[in-house]
Amino acid sequence: MFAQQSRSTLQLQVKIKHIIDTAGGKIGVGVQGLDFNGGFIINGNHGYPMMSVFKFPLAFAILHRVDKGELKLSQKFHMPKEKLDTSTWSPMLKDFPNQDLDMTLADLLTYAVSKSDNNACDFLYNQVAGKPASVNKYLHNKGVKDISIIYTEGEMEKSWELQYKNWCKPVASLKLLQLLYDQKLLSKPSNDFLIGIMRELPDWGKRITLLLPPKTELIHKTGASGVNKQGKMAAFNDIGIVTLPNGKHLAISVFMSDFKAPKERGINVIAAISKEIWDYYSINN
16 A cells, blocks of 8 residues: 655654654554555554544445435435434534424535534434445445444444444545545545535544644544543544645544543644644655
C-alpha cells in the first residue's frame, strides 16, 4: 500500500509514537496519500472500537442500494415516537421533540453521519440496511476486510463490552477513505452526497483540524464512547480526508481506545498527531 519509507517519514513516526506513548491507552494511526505516494500505519494490528465511525460505512451500504434503484433519497420513512430513544444522543429529537417523525432517507443519513444521531443510525441499520450483518458483509465483499460491524448503537449502550465487537483496523479505515475519494463504490451523485454530509462537523466535532489552518478542508467521521467506572473511554476516534496547501489529498485515521478521560484529552491527542502529519506532508510531497 505504501511506498518505501524515507528517513524523514520515519522521523515523523517517531514524533507520533512519542505523543502516543505519553497519552496512554491504545492508539492506532493510519496515513495515506490519496492522489500521491506516501503513508504509513502505526499500531495497525489492533482492532479499535469504532463507535460512531461505523455510521460512515453504513452510509456507503445504503447509498449502494440507492444506486441499484432499491431506495430513493427522497423516500420517506415513518418513526413512531414511542420507538425512539429519548435518552441517547439524538439531535433529531431535539429538532423535533415528542412527536412521530416522517423523515426522508436523505435527512436520516444526514442526521446519522453529519450529526452522529443514534436514533437515525439505528433506524437505518434495523429498518433500511438489513441489520449490521448486512453492512458488514457488503464491506467484506468490496474488499474492506479488517472491519467488524455486529451491533447497533442501542445494543452497544446496553453493554460496555459490545463496543469492542464493532472494530476497525487503521488499514480498513484508509481503504474506506480511498474508495470514497476514488469514487469506486458509488455513482457520482451518491458519492457527492456522502462527501457532502461528511464535511467538517460543528465545533464539537473538531479533532483532526483543531490545530490546522482555520480553512483547512476536511471530510470525516468521528466516534466516541462514554466513560466507564474506571474513568476510561473505550473509543475516541476521527478518520478523514484533508486537503493540503498544494491541493493534494491525505487520509488521516486516529483511533484511541481505553484511555483516561476526559474527552478533551482525546481531542488534544488527535489534534497533536494530525498537526505533525499536516506539517510534514505540507512540505514533503
